Amino acid sequence: MSLLRRLYFGQTHFDFVGRRRWWFALSAVLVLISALALGIRGLNLSVDFVGGSLVECDNPAGASVADVRNALTGIGQSAARVQLSGGGAGVRVQTGELTEEAQDQLIATVAAVAGVTDLNQVSYQTVGPTFGRQVTESAVRALVVFLIVVAVFLWWRLEWRMALIALLEVLHDLVLTAGIYSLVGFEVTPATVIAVLTILGYSLYDTVVVFDKVHENVAERGERHTISALVNMSVNQVLMRSINTSLTTLLPVGSLLFVGSLLLGATTLREFALGLFVGVAAGTYSSMFLGSPLVAVWKEREEHWQRIRRRLGRKGAEDEFAARELEVLPEEEAAAVLPTATGAVPRPPRKRRRHR
Amino acid sequence: MSRRAALITLLVTVTVAWGSLIVTQSLGTTPRLGLDLQGGLSVLLEAPPGTDPEVLDKAVEIMRRRIEALGRVQEPEIAVTGLRSIEVQLPGVTDPDRALEAVGTIGQLAFRPVLEVSQFGASPLLLDAIEYEQATTTTTTTSTTTPGDATTTTVAGETTTTVAGETTTTTTETTTTTAAPELPDLTPVLPPGITICDPDQDLALQPGCVDGTTAITLSDDPTKEAWLADPDTGEIFHLAPAQVLGSDLADAEAGFIQQGASGTGVPFGVSTGGVGQWVVMLDFNSEGAVKFQEVTKELASYSLGDPRRRFAIVLDAVVQSAPQMDEEVSPEEGIAGGRAVITMGTAGTPEQAARDLAVVLRYGALPVVFSQPTVESISATLGSDSLRAGLIAGLGGLALVAVALLLYYRALGLIAVVGLTVFGSLVLTVFALLGQYQGVSLTLAGVAGIIVSIGITSDSYIVYYERIKEDVRAGRSMRAAIDHAFRRAFRTMLTADTVSLAAAVLLFILAVGSVKGFALALGIATVIDLLVAFFFTRPAVALAGFTRWGEGGRFSIRGAAGAAKEAVVLPGEAGK
Numbered sequence: 002m003s004l005l006r007r008l009y010f011g012q013t014h015f016d017f018v019g020r021r022r023w024w025f026a027l028s029a030v031l032v033l034i035s036a037l038a039l040g041i042r043g044l045n046l047s048v049d050f051v052g053g054s055l056v057e058c059d060n061p062a063g064a065s066v067a068d069v070r071n072a073l074t075g076i077g078q079s080a081a082r083v084q085l086s087g088g089g090a091g092v093r094v095q096t097g098e099l100t101e102e103a104q105d106q107l108i109a110t111v112a113a114v115a116g117v118t119d120l121n122q123v124s125y126q127t128v129g130p131t132f133g134r135q136v137t138e139s140a141v142r143a144l145v146v147f148l149i150v151v152a153v154f155l156w157w158r159l160e161w162r163m164a165l166i167a168l169l170e171v172l173h174d175l176v177l178t179a180g181i182y183s184l185v186g187f188e189v190t191p192a193t194v195i196a197v198l199t200i201l202g203y204s205l206y207d208t209v210v211v212f213d214k215v216h217e218n219v220a221e222r223g224e225r226h227t228i229s230a231l232v233n234m235s236v237n238q239v240l241m242r243s244i245n246t247s248l249t250t251l252l253p254v255g256s257l258l259f260v261g262s263l264l265l266g267a268t269t270l271r272e273f274a275l276g277l278f279v280g281v282a283a284g285t286y287s288s289m290f291l292g293s294p295l296v297a298v299w300k301e302r303e304e305h306w307q308r309i310r311r312r313l314g315r316k317g318a319e320d321e322f323a324a325r326e327l328e329v330l331p332e333e334e335a336a337a338v339l340p341t342a343t344g345a346v347p348r349p350p351r352k353r354r355r356h357r
Numbered sequence: 358m359s360r361r362a363a364l365i366t367l368l369v370t371v372t373v374a375w376g377s378l379i380v381t382q383s384l385g386t387t388p389r390l391g392l393d394l395q396g397g398l399s400v401l402l403e404a405p406p407g408t409d410p411e412v413l414d415k416a417v418e419i420m421r422r423r424i425e426a427l428g429r430v431q432e433p434e435i436a437v438t439g440l441r442s443i444e445v446q447l448p449g450v451t452d453p454d455r456a457l458e459a460v461g462t463i464g465q466l467a468f469r470p471v472l473e474v475s476q477f478g479a480s481p482l483l484l485d486a487i488e489y490e491q492a493t494t495t496t497t498t499t500s501t502t503t504p505g506d507a508t509t510t511t512v513a514g515e516t517t518t519t520v521a522g523e524t525t526t527t528t529t530e531t532t533t534t535t536a537a538p539e540l541p542d543l544t545p546v547l548p549p550g551i552t553i554c555d556p557d558q559d560l561a562l563q564p565g566c567v568d569g570t571t572a573i574t575l576s577d578d579p580t581k582e583a584w585l586a587d588p589d590t591g592e593i594f595h596l597a598p599a600q601v602l603g604s605d606l607a608d609a610e611a612g613f614i615q616q617g618a619s620g621t622g623v624p625f626g627v628s629t630g631g632v633g634q635w636v637v638m639l640d641f642n643s644e645g646a647v648k649f650q651e652v653t654k655e656l657a658s659y660s661l662g663d664p665r666r667r668f669a670i671v672l673d674a675v676v677q678s679a680p681q682m683d684e685e686v687s688p689e690e691g692i693a694g695g696r697a698v699i700t701m702g703t704a705g706t707p708e709q710a711a712r713d714l715a716v717v718l719r720y721g722a723l724p725v726v727f728s729q730p731t732v733e734s735i736s737a738t739l740g741s742d743s744l745r746a747g748l749i750a751g752l753g754g755l756a757l758v759a760v761a762l763l764l765y766y767r768a769l770g771l772i773a774v775v776g777l778t779v780f781g782s783l784v785l786t787v788f789a790l791l792g793q794y795q796g797v798s799l800t801l802a803g804v805a806g807i808i809v810s811i812g813i814t815s816d817s818y819i820v821y822y823e824r825i826k827e828d829v830r831a832g833r834s835m836r837a838a839i840d841h842a843f844r845r846a847f848r849t850m851l852t853a854d855t856v857s858l859a860a861a862v863l864l865f866i867l868a869v870g871s872v873k874g875f876a877l878a879l880g881i882a883t884v885i886d887l888l889v890a891f892f893f894t895r896p897a898v899a900l901a902g903f904t905r906w907g908e909g910g911r912f913s914i915r916g917a918a919g920a921a922k923e924a925v926v927l928p929g930e931a932g933k
Contacts, residue, residue, distance in 0.1 A: 049731075057739065058736065058739075059738060121452070121453075121736065122736045122737075122738055123734075123736060124396075124733075124734055124735045124736045124739045125732075125733070125734050126731070126732065126733040126734070127729075127731065127732045127733075128730065128731045128732075129728065129729070129730035129731065135730070139867060139872075140872065142867055143863055143864050143866075143867035143872075146863055146867060147859065147860055147863045147864070150859055150863065151856055151859060151860075154855065154856065154859065158852055191872065192802070192805070194872065195802055195805065195806075195872055195875045198860065198864060198872070198875075199809055199875075199879075201860065202856065202857050202860045202879075203812075205856050205860075206813075206816070206853045206856055206857060209849075209852050209853050209856055210820065210849055210853060213848070213849050213852055213853075214849075217845070238823075238827065239823070241823055242816075242819050242820055242823045245761075245765065245819045245823075246812070246815070246816040246819050246820075248761060249758045249761060249762070249811075249812055249815035249816065249819065250809075250812030250813075250815075250816070252754055252757040252758050252761060252812075253750070253751070253753075253754025253755070253757070253758060253808045253809070253811045253812055254754075254808075254809075254812070255754075255757075256750045256751075256753040256754035256757060256808075257750045257754065257805070257808060259750075259753075260746050260749050260750040260753065270743075270746055270747065270750060270801070270804075270805060273802075273805050277809070
């Protein structure tokens with residue numbers, strides 16, 4: 002049975018907990034790289050955070066970046082950042098803070114180079130230096146309150162260890178996303194902040210689904226397996242869901258990304274989609290490869306699970322990894338191995354008649 | 358779930374979802390588009406710390422009036438956000454500079470002596486012009502006297518007698534019928550320094566100008582005469598240049614004068630003395646006190662009932678109140694000491710009137726200087742481009758997800774695809790209704806939120822379907838698996854959606870600007886997701902379980918769940 006087939010029918014048994022050292026090491030390296038990137042390169046903050054002016058308009062004249070830059074040097078704005086958007090169909094110019102006259106001059110110059118005659122067709126944005134700080138502050142405040150509320154909720158709904166690990170995962174995902182933004186040099190805009198907040202939601206959502214499954218499996222067959230085995234079993238059970246959810250999330254996000262980079266006016270969408278893409282991937286990874294093994298490791302130290310491990314050990318049942326046990330519990334072991342062996346699931350006769 | 362219950366629930370849900378979308382769309386209730394999707398101007402104004410919230414409300418009121426005066430702005434949104442910020446959203450504004458000026462400059466408070474009052478909803482200047490025209494026509498027809506310059510002196514004001522007022526009243530009565538068709542020419546009666554506004558030019562460059570047809574001052578200049586209205590009473594005043602300005606005022610406060618308490622100043626309102634009434638107490642600074650005394654001396658020299666005994670309080674070209682000097686105020690002394698009281702009388706709601714007037718005065722005394730931390734002007738083309746991009750991305754994403762679900766879950770995938778349309782219909786309807794009745798607009802961030810929620814809602818299906826597959830593989834019967842899996846999956850959805858919803862609610866409360874729009878869309882979509890799961894997915898899957906879709910071939914639930922051998926055999930059998 003191929004890997005794809007086993008994935009499709011949810012009959013995988015990857016040992017997530019057993020290879021935890023590899024995953025922990027991988028996460029540690031990624032976090033370290035991200036932290037270094039953040040420390041050394043920093044983030045490329047948009048005009049909303051640092052203050053300044055942003056001018057954006059159509060580009061019927063098909064001006065190149067160099068054309069615009071030359072024109073801007075003529076009015077003493079050589080430090081401006083010039084970008085083409087929508088595959089050259091639009092122009093974006095970002096400068097530091099300007100006086101009103103300088104801004105009018107900037108708008109007129111950009112419009113002239115880009116071939117826009119009606120100045121009202123030029124979009125612009127000016128942001129004072131304190132505004133971005135306010136946005137950031139309000140976002141960070143929202144973030145902290147949100148995390149506290151979620152932690153309390155998870156504590157109540159599951160248990161405090163899982164709540165703590167869920168927060169750790171969120172932190173991990175955030176650092177990785179920020180690190181990638183820093184490394185690649187994506188611009189951080191308010192849309193990015195939104196994307197990051199969404200990532201938090203996804204990351205937690207994913208974690209909750211996995212932990213919920215662990216919780217359920219513990220309740221259903223807690224005495225028969227070690228916690229590591231139960232966690233492994235749970236992650237394998239939700240593996241397909243995780244992959245599918247990431248896929249159905251990444252499809253619309255990919256669509257945003259594609260449309261955003263092709264069409265003018267969708268730069269917000271693109272910035273949003275980039276952040277989301279990275280974050281969703283990190284969230285899926287961390288809930289399966291980081292959070293779940295952590296739960297297993299931590300709970301393995303508890304008296305209750307130690308006792309179960311000892312008891313199982315006395316019985317000679319070595320089941321560090323019980324995903325196989327799951328296959329034995331239902332009647333399907335044979336069906337999984339031998340595709341020809343039908344019989345496991347009784348087929349209603351009605352349907353056969355129909356096909357004759 | 359029984360077959361009957363499932364069928365009824367399913368039909369009701371689908372009818373409600375699609376029906377409400379069709380009804381709202383055919384009634385023209387479409388989601389209201391945010392500024393970033395239709396173009397326009399967005400400004401955030403920030404007042405200095407410690408600004409009185411009431412004064413902030415007053416500022417909003419002034420801005421709203423000015424924006425309405427600009428015209429051509431559909432549904433401006435001007436609202437106080439946070440502690441001391443005002444968010445101004447002007448969709449479809451084509452001239453950002455004028456709009457910026459309208460919201461960015463400060464309303465000026467001035468005390469102007471009244472020269473004339475007209476009760477007829479027509480400017481005294483207009484009446485003068487009509488009178489002048491009549492006089493000149495009389496001159497041409499009957500060649501009798503009444504030269505034009507006599508009328509102009511009436512307008513100039515200060516020294517004329519009350520007869521001027523009487524003549525105007527009589528002339529209006531006679532001329533309303535005759536002169537109505539063609540508007541009189543204001544030019545001959547205009548006092549020196551006053552022009553007729555040129556609508557093609559910036560009003561700020563024509564200080565003191567009057568409108569050519571209504572003869573109301575459009576560009577208020579405190580150093581020039583003005584013709585302004587009090588919208589509450591309908592009176593239109595001819596006012597002298599301002600004698601006292603808002604900057605001369607130190608403070609103002611509304612209060613109730615108890616029986617027997619001694620007044621804190623000399624009343625200059627209605628002449629009942631102020632005891633047992635609502636009043637506004639004014640406190641002038643030393644410079645203002647001197648000016649105020651001078652003016653009140655002059656005003657008090659006119660007899661009671663003469664309009665020129667009144668002192669108009671004008672804020673941003675609107676007469677807020679025009680109290681008369683009390684009879685106690687003597688022409689020799691005026692109101693001295695820098696303190697005065699305006700008595701509100703007993704008619705209407707004097708308490709409210711007093712409080713409102715106090716706010717007006719305080720606003721004028723300490724004008725709020727707003728900083729503009731952010732200004733954003735989005736051209737209409739960029740807005741429509743964004744909308745198009747959002748729609749394409751949304752539809753494209755939806756189509757891709759639909760294909761993926763169909764390929765993967767087969768019959769169940771088909772249910773999920775129909776479910777996505779139910780979900781989409783409900784989200785659109787909710788936004789259409791919110792836009793219509795709550796003024797909530799859909800921004801680009803909101804569109805992004807909805808696109809993201811496509812992922813969340815397909816996840817609900819995936820959680821459920823994976824459970825069904827698992828239960829079927831574990832040997833449960835199809836129907837038992839469907840019911841059991843839903844109970845389990847719904848618990849997971851509830852937990853996960855609670856987290857999403859908590860995030861949305863908190864973001865909505867705590868964040869500003871575009872993040873808020875995103876949070877709203879996410880929250881709405883999360884709630885709708887749960888509703889769709891319970892009222893659509895559950896009955897739809899239950900029904901499918903009763904049909905061939907449950908136990909059929911490759912396309913069925915069983916086929917997707919992993920009894921693959923059956924599916925492989927069947928086509929061969931069918932070929933026999």
